Amino acid sequence: MVLFLKEDNEIYAYNKRLKKEDIEKYQDAIWYEGDFDFLDGKDKEGYAKLYRWNGEKPILEYIPTPEPEPTIDEKIYEAVIKSQDEIRQEGADMVMEEMKKRGLIV
Known part of the structure; x- marks a missing residue:
């Protein structure tokens, strides 16, 4: 052979x-x-x-074996989810800050 x-x-x-x-x-x-x-x-x-x-x-x-490369759809989905989480956190931070200013929380 x-x-x-x-x-x-x-x-x-x-x-x-x-x-x-x-x-x-x-x-x-x-x-x-x-x-x-x-x-x-x-x-x-x-x-x-x-x-x-x-x-x-x-x-x-x-x-x-190397980890499989994420597909373009997976990359987009991850970016969208990440952006939504960041937006939620920013909103929560603004609400907390406003509540502190008004003396509702310490």
Whole structure:
């Protein structure tokens, strides 16, 4: 089987049909006598699987998955909610200040 590697030895593809003598055309290809599939290994919540070539065989590493980027709708919603909270607080502050001036609260 043929494994295709990035510069940092990350396996990004494989081909089970190419013959060993045909991989000379590909600079990023290596021959591996074993079996490999990206479905190998258990999934871990919060982590992505990363396969690397260690010189002898593929090894599985787990890397933390980045937090998903909020959508534009989520960003707008958060800004609107935040603005409403700020407006409410400003209103409450003005009412409290007026009540203090009138001596209704200390």
